[in-house]
Amino acid sequence: MVSYSRVLRTVLREEAFYFFTSIGNYTGQSAASLEEFLQKIKDVDIKSLEFHLFREDFEKWIALTLGDNILAEEIKILRAQKVVGNALRDRLYFIVSRRLKDLKSVSAPK
């Protein structure tokens, strides 16, 4: 059971996602919410997206910190398909934006 408010919240600085391009090389970009994460997917160096996808960092952060196992599973599939380059950026952006839209529509007051 996904807690929508938990997934959509802004996390503490220590729990944010920090984008690296390789071991120890921090780009200066970070995301403290799913919304911010989506924006950063557009801007961050492709190498960073590939680095984190390969290391399973996106799945772990989305599942363990934000608590969204459904989105984590979708990203896991992307990793299994070994998508790289701009195709990775586009597909990751599509998956996350679709999920964000769904979550916002469910959590919005009726």
Next chain:
Amino acid sequence: MATKSKSTLGLGGMRLKGQEATLDDLDWQILRLLQENAKQTYTEIGNKLNVAHSTVYDRIQKMEEYGFIKKYEAIVDSEKMRISQITAQMTIRTDPKETESIAKKLTKFSQVLEVSTSFSEELVIIAKVVAQDQAELHSFIAKSIAPLPGVLRIRTAIVTKKYKEERFSLASRENYSKKKE
């Protein structure tokens, strides 16, 4: 080679220039020998420099007292001890307002061996870090360093082979002498 120096002002060979203590030739030679092997006895050092062991004792005491000698340490060969450890050099670009605060925070981590600031094109912090492996190194940087307020970017180079490691250079002595003149 041994040089006997004049003892002045009751400071062994050290002299007070204003409020600042300075070293003479004998002090430098003792330091060089201690750098090679800090476990040598006063007598061994005295024999090599052709001075009494009591002189060596006195000089070392004074150099410790005045902070010229900060500490004695064992240099461990981690390979021989079969300790799996990697070393990396981090260059951290920071918000200038936060540089000092970040540098101080870095000194608190046991994984960080050295911290200094440097200015070339921009002000950066340079830090030497150790970790068990690359995964641990990355985790430490991602969880403990990147989130520090004011950290703008980090570049990390993992040391693959070390060709020389000295803590102190005798070249410093020439600069020291020039400065005194």
